[in-house]
Amino acid sequence: MKLKISINPKNISLFVTIALFxxxxxxxxxxxxxxxxxxxxxxxxxxxxxxxxxxxxxxxVIISGGIDLSVGSVLALSTMMSSFxxxxxxxxxxxxxxxVLLIGALFGxxxxxxIHTFELPPFIITLAGLYLARGLCYVISIxxxxxxxxxxxxxxxxxxxxxxxxxxxxxxxxLFVVLAGLFVSRSTKFGRTVFAIGGNEHSAMLMGLPVARxxxxxxxxxxxxxxxxxxxxxxxxxxxxxxxxxxxxxDAIATVVIGGTLLTGGVGxxxxxxxxxxxxxxxxxxxxxxxxxxxxxxxxxIGFLVFVFCLLQSVFESRQGRKQVKISAK
Amino acid sequence: MVDLTAFTKKKIFWPLVALGVLMLFNLFFTPNFFRxxxxxxxxxxxxxxxxKNAAPIMLMAIGLTLVIAxxxxxxxxxxxxxxxxxxxxxxxxxxxxxxxxxAVAIGAALLVxxxxxAWNGMLVSRLGMQPIIATLILLVAGRGIAMVTTNAxxxxxxxxxxxxxxQGYFLGLPFSIYIVAVLLFITxxxxxxxxxxxxxESVGINRTAARFTGINAKNILLGVYMFSAFAAxxxxxxxCSTVMSADGNNAGDGYEMSAILAVVLGGTxxxxxxxxxxxxxxGALIVQTLTTTIYAFGVPPEISKIVIAAVVICVSLLQSxxxxxxxxxxxxxxxxxx
Numbered sequence: 158m159k160l161k162i163s164i165n166p167k168n169i170s171l172f173v174t175i176a177l178f179x180x181x182x183x184x185x186x187x188x189x190x191x192x193x194x195x196x197x198x199x200x201x202x203x204x205x206x207x208x209x210x211x212x213x214x215x216x217x218v219i220i221s222g223g224i225d226l227s228v229g230s231v232l233a234l235s236t237m238m239s240s241f242x243x244x245x246x247x248x249x250x251x252x253x254x255x256x257v258l259l260i261g262a263l264f265g266x267x268x269x270x271x272i273h274t275f276e277l278p279p280f281i282i283t284l285a286g287l288y289l290a291r292g293l294c295y296v297i298s299i300x301x302x303x304x305x306x307x308x309x310x311x312x313x314x315x316x317x318x319x320x321x322x323x324x325x326x327x328x329x330x331x332l333f334v335v336l337a338g339l340f341v342s343r344s345t346k347f348g349r350t351v352f353a354i355g356g357n358e359h360s361a362m363l364m365g366l367p368v369a370r371x372x373x374x375x376x377x378x379x380x381x382x383x384x385x386x387x388x389x390x391x392x393x394x395x396x397x398x399x400x401x402x403x404x405x406x407x408d409a410i411a412t413v414v415i416g417g418t419l420l421t422g423g424v425g426x427x428x429x430x431x432x433x434x435x436x437x438x439x440x441x442x443x444x445x446x447x448x449x450x451x452x453x454x455x456x457x458x459i460g461f462l463v464f465v466f467c468l469l470q471s472v473f474e475s476r477q478g479r480k481q482v483k484i485s486a487k
Numbered sequence: 488m489v490d491l492t493a494f495t496k497k498k499i500f501w502p503l504v505a506l507g508v509l510m511l512f513n514l515f516f517t518p519n520f521f522r523x524x525x526x527x528x529x530x531x532x533x534x535x536x537x538x539k540n541a542a543p544i545m546l547m548a549i550g551l552t553l554v555i556a557x558x559x560x561x562x563x564x565x566x567x568x569x570x571x572x573x574x575x576x577x578x579x580x581x582x583x584x585x586x587x588x589x590a591v592a593i594g595a596a597l598l599v600x601x602x603x604x605a606w607n608g609m610l611v612s613r614l615g616m617q618p619i620i621a622t623l624i625l626l627v628a629g630r631g632i633a634m635v636t637t638n639a640x641x642x643x644x645x646x647x648x649x650x651x652x653x654q655g656y657f658l659g660l661p662f663s664i665y666i667v668a669v670l671l672f673i674t675x676x677x678x679x680x681x682x683x684x685x686x687x688e689s690v691g692i693n694r695t696a697a698r699f700t701g702i703n704a705k706n707i708l709l710g711v712y713m714f715s716a717f718a719a720x721x722x723x724x725x726x727c728s729t730v731m732s733a734d735g736n737n738a739g740d741g742y743e744m745s746a747i748l749a750v751v752l753g754g755t756x757x758x759x760x761x762x763x764x765x766x767x768x769x770g771a772l773i774v775q776t777l778t779t780t781i782y783a784f785g786v787p788p789e790i791s792k793i794v795i796a797a798v799v800i801c802v803s804l805l806q807s808x809x810x811x812x813x814x815x816x817x818x819x820x821x822x823x824x825x
Contacts, residue, residue, distance in 0.1 A: 281799060288792040289796035414620070420620045452639075
């Protein structure tokens, strides 16, 4: 009997990411005492829940062939708006959350509208978004605003038991966002259209797909995720500060790339992104456990991983390209 | 007589108009904006400050202009500024006398920068990575490298002669502006008096076609990224000398965006092709004048980001063919109705 394991070539980078995570987490477990525990694994989700949410939105943008540089600033704006509305305007938390999410989505809507209508590069328009959102933070307040609202404090302190370990409500929100994202990207017309636009926008248009609407929706979704990530971030820090999430857009992009999504668009998936975030978190814990290296090595390691994955993808792409040439030569 | 209509058709015309409008605004609304004083044998005033503060952005913009002309982008320049500042500060040390001669320290910083640029260039030209992702790697890792170089501390420098580069004056003007002038002059001569500029533009317009005409597109790409990093390295030295310290975390932070903005304001399109070095310089002055104006108004400097965002959106709308045709349509229709 022949046992043949076949892997769809499209999934290779996903498997590489998963393998990388298993090796890194396993390596840490072997080398460091107390590394291997359920709680340590769950901490990856607890400490990176906001990044996971950001990365979900970013995955959609990158699959469509675009980029969103504004997410870190929108996250900061969301923390500022939440804390301001709660503490200075004394709104009810149940009014604050929908309001912040709505403003976030609207912000993305405007960017998407400009990008699509005037055929401008997403890089530049979301860069303007980056500056705008960051500037608006300072309009709200230059200082940190602490949050004392009981609902928020509850969300920050509740521990949901999982055996002997626990997770936070933020993890539940993040996992819900991932599941919703998976459903949207795989089983809806919108999800299919995102892939089609990333593959070839012109073809997508000729196929009669709603490119305009989808593109605007992609950026709205990304900013919505960023606003939600901001709320989750305030669950984590219980304060709003205009410098929150500085350069976080680069972390989000890096995790998406490590997750195997191609920056040229059309190829990728959310499952890879989840593992990309886990890899990112594991590097951080490894450096903490190692003890002697300073935290800045995280950035070097992330940069290196982005390089390795890009290299892998370009090698893989050129091999595929050669195959196609061979077929046509026959 | 000077041919004015020909001048208005030049690409540098509109950036100059924008700068002029900004200056005019300041003439009316900012008291003493144009006042120049002579103190200690050199000029003082807002205008001098603008030139002095714009110098690092101008240096970076010279390099970035060539990169953008090849339809590329280099978002790692801010991190390279931090690395270069870190290296030069480590070499000089915190003593009142430098550990290594200044020339050696500066040379080492520039060498490290060029190596960083070679890395970017290899990724783009040999591995065929998208420029934004290739330089993203160094943007993410570079700040980490700068922090590791300086042991995650801010290094203060006390070797006074080094301060000349960023704080000194020569013939009444800031010394740093002469560095900009020299680099600009050399770049202009090399790109405009030889065919190199044409080669760079042709790679940006159509890389394949350029290759078929016998241009070594790969080496041109490698070269422009190395040059951009070199220029960013010089900016790093100027920044380090201005504040006499190296802060791996904050040195050059966000500079890549200001420099890209300067290049785009100056008329070089992000789609590659024709480039305008003088335009980029005017662009850098616009960015700096905007910031200074906002400071002069007593607005918190952070809010200046909103103004910059508005400028970015306006400029990109003006560059959009779709927007212009829409605008013309509206204009045209009204004319017909009347």
